[in-house]
Amino acid sequence: MVFTLPNVLTLSRIVIIPLLVAAFYLPHPWAEWTAFGLFTLASVTDYFDGHLARRWQQMSAFGRFLDPIADKLLVAITLMMLVAFDRLGMPALVPALIILAREILVSGLREFLAGLSVSVPVSRLAKWKTGIQMVAIGVLLIGDAGPAALALPEIGRALLWLAALLTLVTGYDYLRHGLQHMAAEDTPASRPASKRPAGKSVGELG
Numbered sequence: 001m002v003f004t005l006p007n008v009l010t011l012s013r014i015v016i017i018p019l020l021v022a023a024f025y026l027p028h029p030w031a032e033w034t035a036f037g038l039f040t041l042a043s044v045t046d047y048f049d050g051h052l053a054r055r056w057q058q059m060s061a062f063g064r065f066l067d068p069i070a071d072k073l074l075v076a077i078t079l080m081m082l083v084a085f086d087r088l089g090m091p092a093l094v095p096a097l098i099i100l101a102r103e104i105l106v107s108g109l110r111e112f113l114a115g116l117s118v119s120v121p122v123s124r125l126a127k128w129k130t131g132i133q134m135v136a137i138g139v140l141l142i143g144d145a146g147p148a149a150l151a152l153p154e155i156g157r158a159l160l161w162l163a164a165l166l167t168l169v170t171g172y173d174y175l176r177h178g179l180q181h182m183a184a185e186d187t188p189a190s191r192p193a194s195k196r197p198a199g200k201s202v203g204e205l206g
Contacts, residue, residue, distance in 0.1 A: 006053035007063050009045040013070040016042045017077055024081050032145035035081075039141055042074050043134045068110070071130075072103045078137055087143055092157040095164030099133065102171040109178040123173065129166035136160040 016038050023034040049067065053059045079096045082088050088096060136159035139152050146152040 004053070004056075004058040004060065004063075006049040006056070006058050007060065007066070009049035009052070010063060010066050010070050013042045013045050013049075013074060014066075016045075017073055020074075020078060021081055024085055029145035032142050035078075036138055036141040039074075039078060039134075039138055043138070046071060046074075046134075068107070072107065075133065075137065076100055076103065078141070082137075082140055087140060087153075088160075089157070092160055095157075095160045095167075098164040099160075099167050102167045105171055106174050109174055112182075113178060123170060125166060125173075126170040129163055129170055132159055132166065133163035136163050 020035055020038045020042070023038055024031055026034055046067075049063070053063055079088075079100065083093060083096065136156050139146075139156035139159060143153050143156070
C-alpha cells in the first residue's frame with residue numbers, strides 16, 4: 001500500500017521542494033513565476049492525495065505519517081526562502097513565525113496524542129486557515145513579477161496576517177484538546193498499576 005497514487009502524490013510534494021528552492025535562483029521574472037507554479041502544483045497534490053485516498057479506500061499508515069510532514073516542509077521551507085530573498089519584509093516576518101511555531105506545536109501534540117491512540121480531527125476553520133495560507137504564500141511568490149496595479153506583495157502580506165490570526169485560533173483549539181488529555185493522563189486512575197504507590201487502591205489515592 002506504499003506506492004498507491006495518493007502516496008505517490010504525497011511523495012511528489014516532497015520532490016517538488018528542492019525544485020522550488022532552486023527556482024528562487026532563476027533570473028527575474030522566471031524565478032517568481034516558476035516558484036509560484038511549483039508551489040501551486042504541490043498545493044494541488046495536497047488536495048488530491050487525501051481526496052483520492054478516501055474515495056478509493058487507499059488510506060494507509062504511511063500516508064498518514066507522510067502527508068503532514070510534506071505539508072509542513074513545503075510551507076516552512078517556502079517561507080524561509082521568502083525571508084532569505086527579502087520578499088516578506090520585517091513586519092510580515094511576525095505572521096510567518098506564528099505559522100511556523102504553530103506547526104511545531106501541533107506536531108508535538110499529535111505525537112503525544114498518537115501515543116494515547118487519540119486522533120485530532122481537522123476542523124473546518126483549520127481547513128480555511130490552510131487555504132488562506134496557501135493563497136497568501138502563492139501571491140507572495142509572484143510578488144513584484146505580477147501586474148503593478150494589483151499590488152500583490154501587499155495583498156499577500158495581508159492574507160498572511162489573516163492566516164496567522166486563524167493559526168492562533170486553531171492552534172489554541174488543538175492545545176486545549178491536548179491539555180485535556182494530558183490532565184486525564186495525569187489522574188491517578190489513569191496511571192498503570194505498576195506506577196501506583198504500593199499498598200493503596202485507586203480509591204485511596206488523593
